[in-house]
Amino acid sequence: MAKRTSYFPELKRNWWLKHPYFKKYMAREATVLPLVFFLLCLLAGLYSLLQGAESWQGWLTFMQSPLVIAVNALAFIASLFHAWTFFQLFPRVMPLRAGGRTLPPNLMVLGQWFGVVVVMVLAAWIFMRGL
Amino acid sequence: MREQDIDIVIVGGGGAGLRAAIAAAESARKEHRQQRIMLLSKVYPMRSHTVSAEGGAAAVTSEEDSLQAHFDDTVAGGDWLAEQGVVDYFIRHAHRELVQMERWGCPWSRKPDGSVQVRRFGGMKTARTWFAADKTGFHMLHTLFQTSLKYPEIERLDEYFVLDIAVVAGAVAGVIALEIATGELILLRAKSVILATGGAGRLFRFNTNAGIVTGDGMAMAFRHGVALRDMEFVQYHPTGLPGSGVLITEACRGEGGILVNKDGYRYLQDYGLGPETLLGHPQNKYMELGPRDKLSQAFWQEQQSGRTGKFGDSDVVYLDLRHLGKEYLHERLPFICELANVFINVDPVKEPIPIRPAVHYTMGGIETDAHCETRIKGLYAAGECASVGLHGANRLGSNSLSELLVFGRLAGEEASQRAATVTFADSTALKEQAQAQKIRIAKLYDAEGEENWVELKRELVLTMETGCGIYREVAGMQTTLDMIRDLQTRYRNIRLQDKSRAYNTELMQCLELGYGLDIAEATCLGALERKESRGAHKRLEEDLQQRDDVNYLKHSQVFFNAEGPAQLRWQDVDTHLSAPAERAYGDAGKGIKQ
Amino acid sequence: MTTKRLSIQRYLPEQGNNTPYWQDFDIPFDDSTSVLDALNYVKEELDGSLSYRWSCRMAICGSCGVMVNNTPKLGCQSFLRDYEGPVKIAPLAHFPVEKDLIIDMGLFLDHLAAVQPYLINDSRLINDSEEGTETFKQTPAQMEKYKQFAGCINCGLCYSACPQFGLNPEFLGPAALTLAHRYNLDSRDQGKKQRMPQMNREEGVWSCTFVGFCSEVCPKNVDPAAAVNQGKVESAKDMLIGIFKG
Ligand SMILES: Cc1cc2nc3c(=O)[nH]c(=O)nc-3n(C[C@H](O)[C@H](O)[C@H](O)COP(=O)(O)OP(=O)(O)OC[C@H]3O[C@@H](n4cnc5c(N)ncnc54)[C@H](O)[C@@H]3O)c2cc1C
Ligand code: SF4
Ligand code: FES
Numbered sequence: 001m002a003k004r005t006s007y008f009p010e011l012k013r014n015w016w017l018k019h020p021y022f023k024k025y026m027a028r029e030a031t032v033l034p035l036v037f038f039l040l041c042l043l044a045g046l047y048s049l050l051q052g053a054e055s056w057q058g059w060l061t062f063m064q065s066p067l068v069i070a071v072n073a074l075a076f077i078a079s080l081f082h083a084w085t086f087f088q089l090f091p092r093v094m095p096l097r098a099g100g101r102t103l104p105p106n107l108m109v110l111g112q113w114f115g116v117v118v119v120m121v122l123a124a125w126i127f128m129r130g131l
Numbered sequence: 132m133r134e135q136d137i138d139i140v141i142v143g144g145g146g147a148g149l150r151a152a153i154a155a156a157e158s159a160r161k162e163h164r165q166q167r168i169m170l171l172s173k174v175y176p177m178r179s180h181t182v183s184a185e186g187g188a189a190a191v192t193s194e195e196d197s198l199q200a201h202f203d204d205t206v207a208g209g210d211w212l213a214e215q216g217v218v219d220y221f222i223r224h225a226h227r228e229l230v231q232m233e234r235w236g237c238p239w240s241r242k243p244d245g246s247v248q249v250r251r252f253g254g255m256k257t258a259r260t261w262f263a264a265d266k267t268g269f270h271m272l273h274t275l276f277q278t279s280l281k282y283p284e285i286e287r288l289d290e291y292f293v294l295d296i297a298v299v300a301g302a303v304a305g306v307i308a309l310e311i312a313t314g315e316l317i318l319l320r321a322k323s324v325i326l327a328t329g330g331a332g333r334l335f336r337f338n339t340n341a342g343i344v345t346g347d348g349m350a351m352a353f354r355h356g357v358a359l360r361d362m363e364f365v366q367y368h369p370t371g372l373p374g375s376g377v378l379i380t381e382a383c384r385g386e387g388g389i390l391v392n393k394d395g396y397r398y399l400q401d402y403g404l405g406p407e408t409l410l411g412h413p414q415n416k417y418m419e420l421g422p423r424d425k426l427s428q429a430f431w432q433e434q435q436s437g438r439t440g441k442f443g444d445s446d447v448v449y450l451d452l453r454h455l456g457k458e459y460l461h462e463r464l465p466f467i468c469e470l471a472n473v474f475i476n477v478d479p480v481k482e483p484i485p486i487r488p489a490v491h492y493t494m495g496g497i498e499t500d501a502h503c504e505t506r507i508k509g510l511y512a513a514g515e516c517a518s519v520g521l522h523g524a525n526r527l528g529s530n531s532l533s534e535l536l537v538f539g540r541l542a543g544e545e546a547s548q549r550a551a552t553v554t555f556a557d558s559t560a561l562k563e564q565a566q567a568q569k570i571r572i573a574k575l576y577d578a579e580g581e582e583n584w585v586e587l588k589r590e591l592v593l594t595m596e597t598g599c600g601i602y603r604e605v606a607g608m609q610t611t612l613d614m615i616r617d618l619q620t621r622y623r624n625i626r627l628q629d630k631s632r633a634y635n636t637e638l639m640q641c642l643e644l645g646y647g648l649d650i651a652e653a654t655c656l657g658a659l660e661r662k663e664s665r666g667a668h669k670r671l672e673e674d675l676q677q678r679d680d681v682n683y684l685k686h687s688q689v690f691f692n693a694e695g696p697a698q699l700r701w702q703d704v705d706t707h708l709s710a711p712a713e714r715a716y717g718d719a720g721k722g723i724k725q
Numbered sequence: 726m727t728t729k730r731l732s733i734q735r736y737l738p739e740q741g742n743n744t745p746y747w748q749d750f751d752i753p754f755d756d757s758t759s760v761l762d763a764l765n766y767v768k769e770e771l772d773g774s775l776s777y778r779w780s781c782r783m784a785i786c787g788s789c790g791v792m793v794n795n796t797p798k799l800g801c802q803s804f805l806r807d808y809e810g811p812v813k814i815a816p817l818a819h820f821p822v823e824k825d826l827i828i829d830m831g832l833f834l835d836h837l838a839a840v841q842p843y844l845i846n847d848s849r850l851i852n853d854s855e856e857g858t859e860t861f862k863q864t865p866a867q868m869e870k871y872k873q874f875a876g877c878i879n880c881g882l883c884y885s886a887c888p889q890f891g892l893n894p895e896f897l898g899p900a901a902l903t904l905a906h907r908y909n910l911d912s913r914d915q916g917k918k919q920r921m922p923q924m925n926r927e928e929g930v931w932s933c934t935f936v937g938f939c940s941e942v943c944p945k946n947v948d949p950a951a952a953v954n955q956g957k958v959e960s961a962k963d964m965l966i967g968i969f970k971g
Contacts, residue, residue, distance in 0.1 A: 005633075005738040006821035006829055007745060011891040019795055022888065025936045089935060092951035093958065102869070174778075175830065177879055178786040233860040236844035236911065238868055238875055245862035269785055270875070277842045277904075289834075312823065341781040374757050377783045443757070470783060473802055474757070585769045628773030631739040634824040637773045 031082040034075035041072065087112040132565055133317045134558075137286075138166040138550040139543075140306050140319050142293045142348055143327030144176030146268070146535035147514025147542075149275035151325050154543025156282040164551050168284055169319060171291045171308055173343060173639070177276045180329050180341040181535065184268025185380035185466060187260035188532035190225035192249050196257045198222050203709065205530060208254045208422055209494075209523020210666035210678065211711040212361065212686065212704055217501050217520040219708060221530075221537050228536035229261050237274040238263050251385035252529045254422035254716075256415050258385075260529040265380055265466040271532060291317070292639055293347065294572070296324055297556075297564040298355050302508035304556035307568045311639070314632030316572070318565040320555050323509045323546035326352060327539065330493035330515035331650050333643075335599075336592035338490040339371050339378040348516045350646035352497045353653065357505045358688035360518040360702070361495035362650065363657030364667045366526055367601050369426035371489030372474050373445035379467055379486055381528045384419035386463055387411050388452045390426070391483065392433050393440035398448070402429040404717040410454055421716045424525045424667045427488040431601045442475070442485040449483035456480075488601060492531065494522045494667065495657070498688060503542035509549055513542040520686075520705070524666020575641060580624035584641045587618055587625070591644070595651055599658050604671040608659040615651045616696065622648055652697050653689035660699050661687060680711050726753040730811040731763055733775065736822050745822065747813075748772075754805040760814065761789050761800035764826075777826035784944060787880035790817050791826050797882035797942045819884055819891040833881050836897045840905035840923050845916025867912040874907035874952050876945045883939035883949050889932050896932040897923065899939040899949030906952040909959065921963045930956040 016022040041063065048055035062068060090112060091105035139155050141148050152170045159166040172179065191201045201222040206213050233239055233247065239261050240248045252260040263270035279285050290311040297305040297318075305320040328348025332340030353359050369390075370379040384390070389410065392398045397418065400407045404421040408414045419426075430448060433439050439446040452460060452467075457480045460468055464479075471477045471484050497512040499505050499519050505512055513519070514535050521534055598611025622645060629637040663679035664670045685701040692698050728751045736745040750771055752763045761779050768775045778788040782801045789800040792815040794808065805812065820828035846861075883899035884890045890898045905924055909917045924930050933953045940950040 005743075006823050007736055007738070007743070008821040009818070011819070011888065015888055015891065019938075021938045021941060022936070025938070029934075089937065089950075089954070092940075092948060093954040095951075095955075174780055174786075174788065175834070175879075178780050178788045180781070180786075182786050182878075183781050183783060230860050234844070234846075236908070236913065238872060239860075241863055241865050241868060243865060245864040245867070247860055266785070266876075269878070273875075273877075273879075278844075280838050280841075281843050341786060343780050375782065466785075473784070476756070585773075629776075631737065631774065631824075633739060634776045634827050636776045637768070 028082060028085045031078035034071055034078045035082075038072055038075040041068070083116065132569065133315065134320065135169075135317070136167070136320045136555055137169040138321065139168045139323045139325070139546045140321040141168070141170045141325045141327060141543075142172075142306060143179070143329060143514070143516070144170055144172030144174070144276075144287075144289075145179035145327060145329055145514060146181040146271055146275060146532065147539040148172065148179075148325070148327035149176060149272070149279050150536050150539030151327060151513055151543035151546070152285045153275070153279055153282065154540040155547040156284050158544045158547040159284065162547075162551070164547065166284070166547060166550055167286065169286050169288060170279075171288045171293055171306070171319075173290065173292045173311070173347075175289050176279075176287070177273055178343075179272060180344050181268045181272045181532075183339075183341060183378065184271070184532055185265045185378060186252060186382040186385070187250060187262035187267045187529045188225075188229055188271070188536070189252065189255065189260050189527070189529040190229045190533055191222065192226060192247065192259055192261070193257065196259050200256050201225075201259065204255050205521070205527060206523070206709050207712070207714050208527040209521075209525055210714050211680075211684065211706060211709075212364075212523030212665060214501070214520025214705045215708040216705050220501065221521055221534065224537045225533040228533065228540065232271060232274060232536065235274050235278045237270050240264060250382060251413060251415055251420060252527070253381050253384065253420050253426075254416065254527040255529070258415075260382075260385070262382065265382055265464050268532060288317075292642070293328075293351070294568045294642070295564070296326075296351050296355060296510065297561050298507055298510075299556040299560045302553070302556070303510040304561050307565045309572065311634055314635060316565065316569055318561065320558060320561060322550035322553050322555060323511065325503075325511040325513060325542045325546050326497060326516055327512070327514045327542075328516045330496070331647065332490050332493060334592065334595050334647050334651050334654065335365070335490035336596045337371070337376050337487075339368055339376050340491070345643035345647055346493070346516070346650045347643060347646045348512070349497055350649040352505060352507070352510065352512065353649055353689075353691045355507060356691065357507060357510070358498040358690055358700075359495060359650065359653040360498040360686050360688050361524070361657065362493070362654040362689060363599075363661050363687060364494035364522075364524050365490055365599065365654065366423055366492035366494060366667050367427035367488040368491035369423055369430060369488050370450055370486040371491075372470070373442040373447050373485055373487055375474055376489040377470055377474055378489070378491070379450060379470070379484060380464075381423070383450060383452055383464060383467060385413065386452075386459075387413045387455055388419065388450050390419055391449050391451055392438040393448075394438065396438075398433050398438065399426065399429055400717075402432065403715065403719055404429070406718060416716045416720055418717070422525060423491070423528065424669070425716065427601050428669055430488050440485065445485075445487055447485035447487045450486050451483040452479045453481065453483065492526055494518075494524065494526050495654075502545050503538055504545060509546075509553065511542040511546055513538040524668060572638075575625070575627060575638065576630060578624070578626050580626045582621050582625045584625055584637070584644050587621060588640075588644050588647075590614065591618055591647065591651060595654070599655055602669050602671045603658055605659065608655055612652070612655045612659060615648060615655060619648050619652070649691070656689055656697055656699055657687040678714075684711060726755060728753050729763075729805050729808070731767070732811055732813045733764075733767070733826070734813075734815040735775075735825055736816070737774070737824065749811075752805070756804075756806050758805045759801050760791065760793055760798070760803045760805065760812070763805060764800060764814070775826075776824045785878060787878035790880045790882050790885070791815065792818055792885065797885035799880060799882070799944045802944055817881055817885040819887070819894070820881070828881075830881065832894055833879070833884060833898070833900070836901040837879065837904060839897060840901050841916060841920055842901075842904040842908060844908060844911065844914050845919060846913060847915060861913045863912055870912075871907045871910035874903050874910070874947060877903055877947045877949075878945055880944065882942045882944060886936075886938040886942040888936060889934060893928070893932065895928045897929055899953055902930055902933075902956050903947060903949040903952035906956050906959075921960065924956050925960050925964060930954075930960050933957070
């Protein structure tokens with residue numbers, strides 16, 4: 001049999017730079033980085049609380065430095081962005097049906113955001129009461 | 132050259148070929164026969180032209196319907212040129228085949244209670260057309276292809292271009308094919324061969340067919356002495372998109388779409404299809420639901436009288452669907468909405484679709500008996516490439532998808548049975564024929580002539596359209612026939628630009644053109660010699676505008692002749708169940724037994 | 726008539742070119758000229774050796790996929806009128822290229838076959854009697870569940886849009902997983918159990934990271950990303966049940 005000579009272009013490591021859609025995907029995936037930072041901060045806070053007042057104070061100062069605030073603000077925005085992408089996708093993964101019809105995706109996305117607001121208000125209420 | 136021994140070879144992976152393969156496998160299983168089944172196709176099976184079919188498949192289904200009615204519609208639709216025994220077999224078996232498709236997973240459109248829904252189709256007395264939205268062929272083909280994967284005994288050679296069948300001592304002995312990926316030849320020794328290579332619509336310039344519908348199998352059988360039967364009957368579909376020829380399904384009219392000329396007038400009432408039916412109340416066999424030949428002919432008349440509109444450089448009439456409403460259109464005819472939007476930038480919800488007739492279906496083909504066998508023993512044909520005698524002078528829409536199933540299955544079963552009783556032919560004779568093919572291809576590669584296939588193809592499709600169009604007259608056909616013969620001579624002097632072996636698509640197109648030239652000759656010869664008007668064949672000459680049962684209630688058979696022009700003979704038609712009567716539609720058809 | 730410049734990626738190993746290169750052609754075009762029309766123009770008028778696949782030219786056979794300006798598209802359904810400036814045409818990404826725009830579809834077909842894409846039902850009936858055969862019942866609502874996923878034309882565009890397939894060709898990929906899910910959702914089918922092992926594999930649903938580009942490029946709105954990720958839910962359930970059953 002004659003040999004087939006095919007050419008197989010390997011995917012390079014920068015494949016995701018080749019198309020705007022992939023960049024957006026990478027941005028979505030990258031939201032995890034500031035979030036990790038935020039979680040580390042929380043862990044550090046917990047740890048310093050156990051270490052005593054001094055280290056707690058140190059942690060508080062650290063948290064108030066503009067850079068850290070900026071990164072955490074970024075984390076907040078990133079998590080909203082991530083939630084947005086996730087909410088968009090959710091109706092497609094879990095199509096809900098009511099009365100024999102699939103619920104319109106827009107309605108489901110709205111429903112999820114409504115959920116977020118409810119949770120936030122609840123958290124704020126508990127937090128305020130605690131003060 | 133590679134060689135393999137295969138019990139049953141099937142050429143073509145469309146609806147007919149796949150159905151045949153499954154039937155052969157089932158039948159071998161049932162009889163506990165060990166048989167190798169090989170399906171070859173020049174494209175991956177799911178790319179076959181069956182995929183484009185939109186409207187649906189016919190079978191008697193509802194309580195009010197009857198087998199007799201389907202029989203009568205088919206025979207009358209074919210202007211009494213159908214083989215009535217064959218029609219009878221067909222209408223009796225169509226339903227079980229559609230049920231079988233459902234059992235294999237085909238997503239037929241449903242009624243709210245979960246049973247299958249049927250729709251109206253042109254030329255049919257009642258609604259009996261099963262459909263899967265407006266992608267019936269697509270769903271059928273994919274269901275068949277996917278189901279075929281269940282059978283390990285069905286082997287496939289995808290993207291193999293079959294060059295020829297091999298015949299030894301009056302019986303089929305194998306096929307010779309070219310592996311497109313490498314340009315290598317392969318010889319398959321076989322006990323039975325089924326041709327399921329589809330129609331030949333690409334012989335005409337303006338058509339609804341896929342690029343692969345070039346009639347290869349017809350030409351192969353023809354060259355080995357099998358008659359091409361009733362080739363002069365070429366169906367024009369009344370509603371193709373201007374420019375591309377992309378089909379707008381008849382189901383649009385079944386659902387209530389209307390045809391109007393440039394003045395917004397429903398002109399069909401002037402051509403024996405009236406009276407005008409109420410908007411939104413389509414009536415079988417009236418107006419827009421008349422048969423295709425009548426509708427295409429009416430277009431031609433309107434065009435002659437200057438009552439057609441313009442779209443680009445095409446003369447058009449308009450298919451108006453607006454009254455059906457957006458929701459209904461998107462549910463029942465989603466593909467049509469998409470096609471009109473993409474190809475001509477027209478939204479059927481808001482505007483009428485400009486359309487014009489386009490060549491659509493080849494009624495004639497490889498002559499077979501009622502069991503799908505040709506005059507070469509062990510060589511079967513099924514589907515659009517075959518002339519088993521179902522369609523006569525005009526095919527009714529939605530009969531052919533059912534035909535693929537009914538006769539694909541029959542051919543598969545017959546082929547399996549035969550393969551159980553015969554032995555492989557002696558391979559010396561076979562090898563000689565394979566060698567001849569090898570030489571033929573080598574010559575094509577080496578030829579240094581000055582002709583170019585593109586030029587020849589263009590001249591062919593143009594002359595077919597002018598000479599063998601919706602209306603035909605002797606001078607035009609004679610010119611076309613002479614032209615075809617001249618093209619055949621020029622074809623010998625052709626030259627390839629691409630000399631490579633792998634994926635030489637230019638070589639494929641050259642080969643297809645060669646086959647096409649043979650079939651074109653048969654088509655034109657049949658048309659020239661049929662001196663009457665019947666079904667899709669309409670003559671313009673004053674004295675030939677009527678059907679002439681005295682002289683032409685006959686099939687035309689065209690035979691290949693290596694020494695000179697092809698030869699034509701006439702063959703009697705089986706009319707033992709229903710004597711020829713007048714074929715009439717609209718109010719004129721009332722009371723006439725059809 | 727105006728013309729447009731087409732840059733086509735050529736690959737002609739037999740001519741001794743072992744790497745692809747770009748070749749430019751100027752194509753006359755109007756509002757109705759598709760990329761496929763343009764390729765046909767090149768083949769018929771300028772260079773008969775250009776190779777590519779096509780057939781139906783009405784976006785249903787799935788043959789004519791190519792990269793148009795780096796995005797997978799059906800050639801017959803993309804129109805030159807919609808592109809500003811020159812148009813770059815290359816073979817579908819992530820597949821081995823055989824010649825010019827022709828890719829090797831073999832692996833794609835293997836993946837399709839691997840998921841047992843056919844109705845599996847014990848009450849199988851090959852009707853030998855001539856009449857009295859019956860269809861399954863399936864209500865429009867039951868059909869609605871899988872209908873969208875049954876619209877796949879096997880064009881392979883989604884594989885070219887999927888970086889995971891690009892990184893690991895063993896990944897069954899969007900179309901195959903969608904097909905499996907289509908049959909799993911069919912009320913007439915009983916074959917889910919047989920199909921789940923394929924989907925549960927690392928190369929099954931779990932290779933997907935929900936990039937979502939596959940659904941974006943799908944010419945038939947099949948939404949393979951949705952199917953694959955619904956498949957993940959099914960797979961998770963299946964594996965959990967497996968654990969409890971021991
Ligand atoms: C746009 C359109 C819509 C239609 N709609 C309807 C409808 O609604 N209802 C209806 O009943 N009918 C319809 N028809 C008609 C019907 O679809 C066809 O008659 C039918 O699909 C033909 O099927 P087939 O299996 O005979 O051939 P095809 O599906 O054309 O398959 C032919 C096969 O043969 C192979 N082949 C050909 N030559 C070679 C070779 N040299 N070597 C190897 N392989 C080869 C091809 O690769 C292919 O696999 C429609 C037709 C068109 C054009
Ligand atoms: S899912 Fe869409 S893009 Fe993927 S093969 Fe099917 S039709 Fe093509
Ligand atoms: S040619 Fe068939 S999908 Fe484009």
